[in-house]
Amino acid sequence: MSPIKDFGLTYEALNEEGTFSEGDTLTGTISFALTKEIKVKSLFVKVKGDANVHWTEGSGDDERSYSAHRRYFKVKEYLIAENAKAGAVLPQGLHHFKFRLKIPEGDMPSSFTGLHGKIVYMLEAKMSRSWRWPSKVQKHINFVSKFHQQLHQVNCPQSGSVSKEMGVFSKGQVQMSAVVNTKICSPGDTLSVVAKICNSSSKKVRPKFSLQQKTVYRAEGSTNTSEKNLCKIVGDTIPSNSEETVSCQVKIPADSIYSLSNCEIISIEYYLKVYLDISFAIDPKVVFLLVIVPPSLATSQPLGPYPAGAVGGPSYSDFPPPFFPFEPPVPAGPGAYGYPAPDPTQYATSGYNNQWTQQGFSTADFLSSAQPQVGTAPPQFEQGEEPPSYMSLFPPAPDTLSGSGSSHKS
Structure with a gap:
């Protein structure tokens, strides 16, 4: 013994x-x-x-x-x-x-x-x-690592857009723009997600929000990938020829593992997918990358507001940029009522009629209930004088936006 x-x-x-x-x-x-x-x-x-x-x-x-x-x-x-x-x-x-x-x-x-x-x-x-x-x-x-590679990026709201033409069995077009209020978060945090859907097609669509974890193992030149659906929220059906704004709160599970990007053989990523469920069609989607870190690191990063004129963090989607600017242009330089002269390269022209942009739709419509917006002090005017809007002075030219979705429905 x-x-x-x-x-x-x-x-x-x-x-x-x-x-x-x-x-x-x-x-x-x-x-x-x-x-x-x-x-x-x-x-x-x-x-x-x-x-x-x-x-x-x-x-x-x-x-x-x-x-x-x-x-x-x-x-x-x-x-x-x-x-x-x-x-x-x-x-x-x-x-x-x-x-x-x-x-x-x-x-x-x-x-x-x-x-x-x-x-x-x-x-x-x-x-x-x-x-x-x-x-x-x-x-x-x-x-718990203090070094999260993604934290070198500025934390700000993310946005993305997608447009889809219907197939041979239906007609019309569906457009969706989505915004999530942050990129860096911690377990237990709640995300604010807003999507504006313009259903100009002959089909009904249903918005869905999905939080997914992707783990990749690497060895000897090969990979083994596992994906896990952590949360799924289904919105109400949007009828044909209608337009609606849908918002939801997505909670990060309290037991979520932190994002892992600084290991050669194991990586963990999180994605928030906003998509439209359309029967007998490929679902258009916008995908945002999320970085989940310890609370001490997340609180050290700004969760907004963000600088005026910024478009916000990009989504990790294969789709074009948003249909709308994130902030009104900053008054600078000469121009009527203190507004800047229009930049001829500011808007792309290619024959697509972007109704949301022409209607002056902005992120303020998305996030007014989620967080306060920071704007620039308006120029001063004579008493009783009303300044014209920037959009009325310099209306945007049409823009072309298109994208493809995934055939997988979840």
Whole structure:
């Protein structure tokens, strides 16, 4: 029977969440009890970070396995030196060895466990004796990366648009513009999404909103992708030859894993898909990339408002830019009533009649209930004098917008 009892490992938390990040220091204690005096060859504690991927495809003779490994760091501290000639003699009784380990600086991914891979940060203590099995204990460290590549981008509302001509069994056209109020968010946050649909076709359409998680594993030049639908909201049917604005609140699940982009062999992305369900037709859609980060990082990024004149963060859709500007033009330079002279390249001309733009539809219509808008102070006028609108002075030329949707319905 081993004379070593209750061989254990404890460490001190740095915050309420119990997480660690690059550059943090782990402090703790190795504790055990001895029922008699023993000679110890070595005692050490170490912390390391590793990513592993493995999956199998095919069966029988065609079966093939894929695997990959990445080591991010390993830090070890000897509390009893290894290979001591005589070893260290420890007396009977309770023993406590304190330690301090510093996690290196650098860009390392957060902890993760998935279907075909994991990213693990492990704290381990091990005591070795000659001609005896070593005593060992391990504990997982919840590691949260401070380095999220996407955070270098400005956080702002995102917008996108799509237009679809009906097929041979129907006629007319469907247009949709969508806005989501942020790009960077945290688990538990609620997104405000608004879509304006102009159904000039002979078919009924139904707006749908879907939050999806996409995980990609990479090994030996191959990939294994898994997708998960986290949330789906279905709107009311919009009849033919009608126009409606639809809004909804999409909550990020509280247990969502943070976005993962700084690991070569595992990545996690989130998408918000806004699409129109049309029977017997390809669904037009707009897809927005979302970055889910710890609350401490999300709150450090501006959630709006955004600079006047900005179009907002782009969507990750294969569709054209929005039908409308995000803010009214900023008064600058000479022009009637202080408005700037029109830029001849500001609007593309290609023969498409964009009714939403000509009606002066703007993001203010979308987000007036979601968040306050920041505008530019209006120019001053004589008492009783009313300035003309910019759109009346310089109406936009027609614009062509088209896109294709996915054949997959969810």
